[in-house]
Amino acid sequence: MRKIRLRINGDLYERDVRESKTLLHFLREDVGLTGTKEGCGAGECGACTVFMNGETVNSCLVLAVEADGADLQTIEGETAEDGSLSAVQQAFARHHAVQCGFCTPGMIMTVKDLLQRKPKPTREEVIHGIESNFCRCTGYQQIVEAVLDVTGQLPDSEKEGLKYV
């Protein structure tokens, strides 16, 4: 066991943690922030994506002890104080970019990071930007549209979506 101090979504935490515990399990089990999900535990799926010191990481591949002193942001910190959804979350809702929802927290972290690095990503850049996160349900298209819509770049021709023939 080792004592760590860190900030999560602005709140300070001080905990004793097993050296072998991953940051993902620390967040979910020790801190009770279960919004961050485990899809593989091996760095492949992106479901566990969180911000650590301003960069996204796969929290399944970080030891909690490595986060000593770090500043983290998880999905739980994405909504405003009053519980209202962020622009990214609202766009996801508008575009049905959520189905089972299991990839969603990690996906939102990834999108947020992408938009911080590239405030107006092209469609191509959005597609490459979310490559790190598996979504088995949506087929990604509505997620891409949601991201383009956040930045006001979704062409009107694509807003209707379904075509009736």
Place this chain on the structure above:
Amino acid sequence: MLHDFAYAAPTAKDEVFSLLAEHGTAAAVLSGGTDLLVNIRSGIARPDYVINLKGVSELAELSFDAGQGLSIGACVTVTKLLADATVRQKYPLLVSAASQLATHQLRNRATIVGNIVTASPCGDMSSPLLCYGAEVELASASGTRTVALQEFITGVKKTVIRPEEIVQRIIVPTTYVGGSGNYLKLKRIKGHDLGVVSVAMLTYATKIRVAIGSAAPTPLLLSEFPIDASAKTIKQAARAAISPIDDVRCTKEYRAFMVEEFIERLLAEVHA
């Protein structure tokens, strides 16, 4: 779930060395952790002691000087390398390969040195570093030694590193600065994947340097070709050097075929 281990995050190299001297093969060095933690989770690695190098600030240094070349410290992440203007300008082949390594999240953690120490035949950084003639600087309590990258990796997941040593940095000489190059990697999907087979090509002044990944137990550097070498010559040399295998990712037949295809494409880029 990972097995229990002890953990240290030293802030000075000497501490690292004394911990390694004390724990020997029972210890594992943690850099980005993207290989080590995966291996611990799957039971392939079972260290009793994990030593995080990231607290040693000098190991995070990425610097360039005209004499020695590029120095990539043990804790330099792939993202850091990609963001470096000097690297982008002087070592484009490194950028090409690094940008194809795993995902953005992974690259934020994964280090260049970790990639080399892992010594996987499919490691994306080996081939471009071989093309640039990189050297590996090993350090321990008893001093440092430098080994050419070619000699550093000796087999599948095998290197010359001794239990009491760490790799403290990779040195990429200036010999080929000004050269241009590209890295082609065959994947099973268009999204992130390990390389099924890969070829790096660097052209510099009068020379062409070619290295190949996932086609032999170690990444291979072919002997230098003159700038006007034909595709046929290079392909022949490649054919003679590689010894690909059949595995779940590919057959040796297709691996061999794609090596030659990539050589043709890369050469066409050179001539274009």
Place this chain on the structure above:
Amino acid sequence: MYETIPADELKTVGRKSPRVDAYEKLTGHAPYVSDMVVSGMLYAAVKQSPHARARIRSIDTSRARELPGVRAVVTGAELDYRVGLYVVDKGILARDEVRHFGEAVAAVAADTLMIAQQAVRLIEVDYELLDPVLHPLKALEKDAPLVHPRLGDYSYMEAAFTPVPGTNIANHTKIRKGDVEKAFAEAEWIIERQYTNPSVQHVPMETHVAIVRWQPNDEVTIWSSAQSPFTLRNLFCTAMKLPHRNVRVIVPYVGGGFGGKAGIGIEPLVAVLSRLSGGRAVKLTASREQEFSLLPCRSQLTYRIKTGVSADGRITGQHMTMYWDSGAYADYAVNVTRASAYSAAGPYEIPNAWVDAYTIYTNKPFGTAYRGFGHVEFHWGIERHMDLVAKVIGMDPVEFRRRNTLKAGCRSLTGELIRENTGSVDKCLDAVCASINYGSLTKQEKERQKRTGMKIGKGVACFHKAPAMPPFTATAVILKMNEDGTVTANLALTDYGQGSYTAIGQIIAERLGFAVEKVKVAFDCDTDREPYDWQTVASKGLILSGNAAILAAEDLLARAYDVASQALRCNQIDLAHDGEKIYVKHHPESAVTFRQMAVGFAYPNGNGIGGPLIGVGRYIAQGLSHLDKATGQGNPALDWTYGAHGMIVEVNEKTGEYNILKVGSAFDVGKVVNPDSVRGQAIGGMMQGLGTAVCEGYIYDEAGHLLNPSFTDNKIPTSVDMPLEIECMVVETAQIDGPYGARGVGEHPMIGVAAALGNCLQQATEAEITHMPMRFEDVWRAIQKREPVDNWITKSPYGSCKSSPQVQGHHPELGC
């Protein structure tokens, strides 16, 4: 139901409406079982077999039991239970013999997961290796080892299935229609070929997870990431010999299922661990790796098709043989076999048909339901075959399809009459052909070919599917009015992402005439509280539960009108309502609000009438029948959803590398309830279909070890793997008995995708590919016409990939 209401009169159905679960999921607040902790909870770990087939000589658990913190250890020898959905053939843990790589042989519950995993490592199993039988065709050979020597002793659902004791055949379904031999004798052409595909994983992003508390008084609570709470309870009670009232299944949010969570999985094992721990709750979370071998997959299929065609391009007769590789247990595979048999020809009229569909046991992880329920696999064969036949007879593949599609007046393989309102394959086919500009290359496409040096191919695939379910499948919805006049619906159809609750909410709002915000469809299915639903499978949810929802709304309104007519002292026939109140039509100011009636209406003097307003809707499938066992004739289909995919692909003819430029898909959905949800299913399903087509598949070595049980070597599509362009289209031929005319479309988008890709590749390069997935190397081999290497990956006959163009066609004159 209500199929005739003109679209512009509908206020909610057919219009955009946000998902009811968006907020919970977007904020990370939605609770999944994997997030849950129950007080006093222990953690479980499982010892799995490293062998495909072996006798268990002994299991030494003594060291595991001695480990501090271990609360229960169990092996198969202690468990005298059999479970099974249709054929009761499976133990909770392997007993005496392990039948597949990864099978559970022992399990532990401990204070922490780490202790449980440590204990599992201390369990020693002494195995005597036996020769596994790995390929379904090998398993049919006379001297093949029997995976279940006691098959004859197992109970099974006799109305639907036919196991053959003394063999590895878990089921044999027959369809006989007309006279095939005669049709062949008269045919101008006879074309035969075989198509194959490997097992694949569903890959829900949330792995299987269950928490079970089995109290000493035999009251059991199960929290599970499951699709079908009632079927889970039923199978659990049957296996454990417990009264249904004792067992409560709770399903909160579920992180995807795709059929893999349809039946019963790890719950019985977790339950026995709980009981052995004195009634403490136990949680088992499957690792990603365990998803591949401890839990079931989709069956491998070998499909042989022989088609007789007339001179004018009409199919006159077709002989179809399906060898479904069930793996070690029958689970859903027997029903996949049955459902595939009666749909086996695709959406085409086959006047003379003969289908033999076998479910075959082998020593591999077992197959279960997976989105499409067999149709993804056999449409790969049928729709590749349609292109082959067209090529052999020298006809355009789309034209050949058009001549043979099911149309009003045709009869299905089981003799069912197809009507105008069944839907239109042709409209879907026309739509996708237009979408991809089928038949020629545009100017841009020609330029693109020049620029890239790649060859562009265009192809299509049609498909159909009906829900595979018992003919008497039933469901119910309970609609409760809250004190403020809003309503809450309870149902046991689960929404694990497909959007059913959003659509059901819209249907209820529509029927009540309420704003959709006033309707809540409650998450967390609980068998103690929700009314019965059979299962959340088969694309039957919207039709059956949608109808039940309409009936529940009707029932609630009838009760409200009853109260209102008393309160307003007038005939019910003179009443009308809006979203707030019921009023007298000729005196609209005379009104009573729903809020006033919600929990009972009170007169000014305090007298009350009515009581809480609750509507109940029950619905059972109507007019369906079992299939005759000898001929397969009968009426199994609640509805048929037809559709087609058109695809544009560019191929590097030298290397086999390819890019998917466009997919245009069309579905006859009857009526769109929520356009964004339909599109979500359409694209999500199409991409899952591409996964199957492009990269996914189980790879075994000759000993039956699964070689790729993780994302490292079992890739699924990422965003970068999307086609460059996607177009989703719908046709609306109302389903007369569907809610507002709707029919199911959850599974369909996945069907036919692989065949469309195969057809494009063939059109561009002449590559004859008969096995999916189509990796670059497969395409390369097929283009090069290289020796068909059986499973070039593993050098064993049982790996995942091969390409073997074995076209057998003959024509009296051409002699080809």
